[in-house]
Amino acid sequence: MILTGKEIKKRLGTDIIIEPYHEKYLNPNSYNLCLHNELMVYEEIVLDMARPNRLGKYVIPEEGMVLHPGQLYLGRTTERTETHNLVPLLEGRSSIGRLGISVHATAGVGDIGFCGYWTLEITVAQPVRIYAGIPICQIIYHTVEGEIVEYNSDKYQNNKGIQPSLLFKELDPNENRQMRLSFGEEGSRE
Numbered sequence: 469m470i471l472t473g474k475e476i477k478k479r480l481g482t483d484i485i486i487e488p489y490h491e492k493y494l495n496p497n498s499y500n501l502c503l504h505n506e507l508m509v510y511e512e513i514v515l516d517m518a519r520p521n522r523l524g525k526y527v528i529p530e531e532g533m534v535l536h537p538g539q540l541y542l543g544r545t546t547e548r549t550e551t552h553n554l555v556p557l558l559e560g561r562s563s564i565g566r567l568g569i570s571v572h573a574t575a576g577v578g579d580i581g582f583c584g585y586w587t588l589e590i591t592v593a594q595p596v597r598i599y600a601g602i603p604i605c606q607i608i609y610h611t612v613e614g615e616i617v618e619y620n621s622d623k624y625q626n627n628k629g630i631q632p633s634l635l636f637k638e639l640d641p642n643e644n645r646q647m648r649l650s651f652g653e654e655g656s657r658e
């Protein structure tokens with residue numbers, strides 16, 4: 469079941485922490501989260517999922533910043549959230565989607581126990597000017613069934629800001645090479 473706005477409000481300070489919280493962002497069954505003014509853009513032409521990739525940092529100025537199609541922008545929410553006993557889901561807002569702006573790349577599901585700022589994987593369908601501080605997405609809370617094991621990852625838990633992919637942390641370089649060899653890469657097939 470999805471929590472209503474009133475239930476979200478009732479659980480503030482216990483199962484749900486949203487900092488800062490503003491009543492005006494509470495919806496019938498979600499809460500709007502705002503865009504921070506920091507953005508990051510990968511500087512590599514080809515990203516390597518097995519290694520850290522270089523990033524450029526930008527600050528969205530007062531007059532806004534034009535985002536362009538074909539580019540991935542990593543942003544983050546202004547709000548730090550903590551969720552216990554519920555699954556937090558990150559979703560776009562219709563008004564933002566109607567401008568051709570997507571706020572996540574297929575991964576909108578958060579974990580029970582996730583604490584931190586949400587990293588946004590922003591792409592746009594056509595050039596569009598964005599501004600910091602706008603409510604860009606919404607958080608939805610799902611009740612759960614079954615025993616709970618809280619999220620406790622060394623990748624994204626308790627983050628302090630935008631986090632690029634840390635997938636490389638879970639890849640053992642030797643295991644990874646073996647996998648590539650078995651798929652016939654690196655010039656030989658095993």
Ligand SMILES: O=c1ccn([C@H]2C[C@H](O)[C@@H](COP(=O)(O)OP(=O)(O)OP(=O)(O)O)O2)c(=O)[nH]1
Pocket residue numbers: 558571572573575576577578579580582585586587588589619621622623624
């Ligand atoms: O667009 C998103 C989606 C999720 N998260 C946060 C909440 C979530 O709890 C955490 C980890 O997400 P997920 O479990 O999808 O990532 P993973 O790559 O599987 O990481 P891990 O191995 O740490 O679970 O990142 C974001 O900041 N942005």
